Amino acid sequence: MSQWKPVKEKDRYGIAIHNFHQDAAYRIKLMVGEAVHILEENGGWFFGYSTKNRAVRGIFPKSYIHIKECIVDRTGPVEVVTLKQPHVVQELTSVLREWGHIWKHLYIIHSEHFETIEHRIYELIRYRSKILSGTLPVDELKEIKQLVTSKIDMGNKLLDLDMVVRDDQGNILNPDITSTIQLYWQHELATERIKKATSVPMEKAQKTLTQYSHIFFVSVRNFVCKMSEDAELLMTLYDAKEGRAITENYVVRWSKEGLARDIDQLHNLRVLFTDLGSRDLSREKVYLVCYVVRVGAMEVRDPDHRRSSHVPKKVHAEGMRRPFGVAAMDVTLYITGKIEGNEEEHHFIPFLQCCERDNLDGTLRRILTLKELPQKEHKGQGLWTSLKLLHGDLKQVREENPHLVLGNVTIARKMGFPEVILPGDVRNDLYLTLVSGEFSKGSKSTDRNVEVTVRVCNEKGQSIPVSMTVTCVLVIVIIYSNKVTSKFI
Amino acid sequence: MVFTASSDCPFMEELFCHAALLLGRTRREMRARTPSDQEKVMLVVQRQLQEALALQPVTLEHLNEIFRRFPYSVIAEIWQSEIEEKEEWELTHLPPILELKKERCDTILELIQQQRINTLLRGAKFPKYTARGQRVKKKSWFVCLSTNQRSLHYGDCDDKNKLMLDCSSKIAVCSILTLVTGKKCPHVRDMRNRKADQDKIDLAFSIILDGEPRSLDFIAPDQQAFDYWTDGINCLLGNPMTSATKDSEFKMLLDLEVRLQLLDMDGISIPRKPPPVPKDPPNYNFCST
Numbered sequence: 001m002s003q004w005k006p007v008k009e010k011d012r013y014g015i016a017i018h019n020f021h022q023d024a025a026y027r028i029k030l031m032v033g034e035a036v037h038i039l040e041e042n043g044g045w046f047f048g049y050s051t052k053n054r055a056v057r058g059i060f061p062k063s064y065i066h067i068k069e070c071i072v073d074r075t076g077p078v079e080v081v082t083l084k085q086p087h088v089v090q091e092l093t094s095v096l097r098e099w100g101h102i103w104k105h106l107y108i109i110h111s112e113h114f115e116t117i118e119h120r121i122y123e124l125i126r127y128r129s130k131i132l133s134g135t136l137p138v139d140e141l142k143e144i145k146q147l148v149t150s151k152i153d154m155g156n157k158l159l160d161l162d163m164v165v166r167d168d169q170g171n172i173l174n175p176d177i178t179s180t181i182q183l184y185w186q187h188e189l190a191t192e193r194i195k196k197a198t199s200v201p202m203e204k205a206q207k208t209l210t211q212y213s214h215i216f217f218v219s220v221r222n223f224v225c226k227m228s229e230d231a232e233l234l235m236t237l238y239d240a241k242e243g244r245a246i247t248e249n250y251v252v253r254w255s256k257e258g259l260a261r262d263i264d265q266l267h268n269l270r271v272l273f274t275d276l277g278s279r280d281l282s283r284e285k286v287y288l289v290c291y292v293v294r295v296g297a298m299e300v301r302d303p304d305h306r307r308s309s310h311v312p313k314k315v316h317a318e319g320m321r322r323p324f325g326v327a328a329m330d331v332t333l334y335i336t337g338k339i340e341g342n343e344e345e346h347h348f349i350p351f352l353q354c355c356e357r358d359n360l361d362g363t364l365r366r367i368l369t370l371k372e373l374p375q376k377e378h379k380g381q382g383l384w385t386s387l388k389l390l391h392g393d394l395k396q397v398r399e400e401n402p403h404l405v406l407g408n409v410t411i412a413r414k415m416g417f418p419e420v421i422l423p424g425d426v427r428n429d430l431y432l433t434l435v436s437g438e439f440s441k442g443s444k445s446t447d448r449n450v451e452v453t454v455r456v457c458n459e460k461g462q463s464i465p466v467s468m469t470v471t472c473v474l475v476i477v478i479i480y481s482n483k484v485t486s487k488f489i
Numbered sequence: 490m491v492f493t494a495s496s497d498c499p500f501m502e503e504l505f506c507h508a509a510l511l512l513g514r515t516r517r518e519m520r521a522r523t524p525s526d527q528e529k530v531m532l533v534v535q536r537q538l539q540e541a542l543a544l545q546p547v548t549l550e551h552l553n554e555i556f557r558r559f560p561y562s563v564i565a566e567i568w569q570s571e572i573e574e575k576e577e578w579e580l581t582h583l584p585p586i587l588e589l590k591k592e593r594c595d596t597i598l599e600l601i602q603q604q605r606i607n608t609l610l611r612g613a614k615f616p617k618y619t620a621r622g623q624r625v626k627k628k629s630w631f632v633c634l635s636t637n638q639r640s641l642h643y644g645d646c647d648d649k650n651k652l653m654l655d656c657s658s659k660i661a662v663c664s665i666l667t668l669v670t671g672k673k674c675p676h677v678r679d680m681r682n683r684k685a686d687q688d689k690i691d692l693a694f695s696i697i698l699d700g701e702p703r704s705l706d707f708i709a710p711d712q713q714a715f716d717y718w719t720d721g722i723n724c725l726l727g728n729p730m731t732s733a734t735k736d737s738e739f740k741m742l743l744d745l746e747v748r749l750q751l752l753d754m755d756g757i758s759i760p761r762k763p764p765p766v767p768k769d770p771p772n773y774n775f776c777s778t
Contacts, residue, residue: 026773031750
């Protein structure tokens with residue numbers, strides 16, 4: 001191997017890892033960190049030149065050089081050897097070197113930009129090493145790239161250097177390929193952007209001001225209650241001032257054993273109350289109300305503990321829905337954003353049982369007037385939930401909070417239009433609320449119990465098999481008036 | 490912690506399950522989407538496990554709590570600070586870098602010199618003091634170096650009006666004998682007794698001249714001006730600069746200079762001892778010219 005052979009293309013770029021200084025013929029002096037272009041090799045020696053001084057060519061030992069992958073560009077009249085690195089890193093390196101020169105000059109003339117540029121340079125060095133370290137995921141890399149390019153642009157403007165034209169993602173536009181008109185428009189946009197960034201201090205924009213749609217996330221953890229039958233929990237957001245519910249009801253079926261009816265849904269009892277607009281966020285008092293409805297026999301029967309083996313008689317009025325109680329919690333502070341909800345924190349909502357001859361509405365009103373429910377009222381019964389207010393519309397929330405919104409999360413829409421109505425958003429909903437009814441006593445001395453069913457009929461009187469989502473159908477008892485809301489699509 | 494695990498689940502499985510939950514959480518925090526991101530997530534989780542086990546949790550709940558204390562952002566910060574520490578250490582300890590620094594010393598010193606001379610050229614206002622060291626109210630005088638750097642121009646001016654440069658008097662630079670600072674200054678001798686002026690003594694410097702006037706007395710308004718001017722006059726006289734500001738500026742300039750030089754070295758480790766130089770090549774017949 002006594003011939004000087006040209007090196008392979010990809011081995012042509014190297015960095016000196018140590019100072020090399022040997023006083024002998026044809027050696028060139030290298031300092032650590034200097035970049036070299038290699039032309040030929042022989043044994044333990046390379047022949048080439050340093051990028052600092054291309055005219056002088058000489059030899060240097062292989063052991064002092066670390067080869068870096070490079071690309072040889074032969075499109076122009078002279079071949080250009082560049083390192084194989086992401087574009088942004090390349091740009092950063094050249095920008096930093098240029099600024100370093102100028103910075104020294106600023107030092108001499110006592111310029112006031114001296115310190116700003118110094119900070120910028122250090123920042124950019126840090127970002128560059130972060131990008132090169134390769135530990136950043138794709139999204140973060142894109143963010144940092146944009147940040148870095150905007151900082152470069154601002155610094156260039158400060159130093160009165162030429163501006164580089166970029167496109168939306170921060171890539172440099174190649175003037176050979178892009179049209180002149182496009183270049184002009186991108187220049188305009190870039191100048192505007194920089195002017196805005198330098199004149200207004202960089203502040204994180206308040207998200208709630210620009211978002212039009214908010215979502216309130218509730219996750220049911222547990223429901224503690226002494227009861228002998230299955231129940232249904234109907235949760236909704238309730239406006240105390242107006243005295244009505246804002247959203248649809250979210251129904252959870254709870255079995256008498258004290259667990260959710262579908263066991264596999266146990267950890268996944270989540271609901272998103274969507275379409276809340278800024279008007280809803282500024283309501284005076286908002287409550288998260290949970291109506292508990294018993295499904296079963298007419299009267300409440302206390303469970304007989306002594307005779308646990310005794311199976312109660314099957315009552316043929318199975319499946320009658322009776323009001324049982326209400327649990328309510330003031331969530332105004334969460335809705336307005338004053339308290340930041342945490343999906344890990346569990347809140348206890350005390351539960352008040354309906355007394356005789358009281359209806360759900362009355363119970364609710366009692367809770368609302370009572371500031372705090374004393375222990376003897378709720379007897380340790382209540383609902384455990386987690387709450388959080390999220391910003392953005394459904395798609396955005398899904399993207400930003402995948403751990404909250406994964407899988408099947410129920411959506412409870414607002415009973416009204418959202419603030420921003422997108423085209424293609426079709427809602428043909430009819431909310432039917434049965435408020436109360438009056439029936440004559442007839443021949444009985446006491447009031448009767450009446451059951452109401454609702455059906456949709458067409459003009460001929462035939463009932464249409466409409467998909468009716470029954471959110472709450474209750475047995476109407478004269479004194480237990482209640483609400484029915486049914487949704488038709 | 491090994492012994493607190495219940496008997497029906499072996500310890501390693503429990504640990505694996507907790508680690509898998511941590512992996513999921515970290516993946517969401519990092520917003521990893523593509524397959525290449527997966528390796529990066531694994532790196533982070535590795536580091537998280539390392540940190541958590543180093544704290545030796547006693548129970549699994551404790552382990553979970555520790556996991557919560559080390560989200561992705563904390564790990565990224567830890568990495569960043571480790572890299573910075575390593576860089577700092579390298580810049581101050583590795584022999585090739587120290588050699589590089591030595592080589593650049595001279596250029597940096599020259600740079601600082603230039604800056605000081607520039608300060609003198611721009612000139613500055615100094616509050617006027619009598620020969621005894623009493624402050625003359627509302628009077629200042631302006632001093633600057635001439636553009637050919639051969640003489641110092643000075644003249645009285647009003648405290649407020651910056652533009653009135655009455656630089657009628659001048660002294661030639663070649664007639665400067667020496668520069669004295671602090672207590673040795675002639676106008677400061679009377680000030681030694683008064684306690685209130687002690688800090689002013691530190692900011693006083695005088696140029697002792699050959700002919701008339703005997704000396705030009707200055708009391709600098711702040712430490713930086715004092716440093717700059719004493720350095721500048723020392724440069725004119727050909728003496729080495731002595732101020733603390735010069736040292737700190739020197740360090741800063743050299744540091745950045747070296748960092749910029751080593752930009753391409755990201756990720757490449759620098760050997761401490763010089764690598765061995767091979768024997769001479771057999772011939773010097775390079776193919777291309």
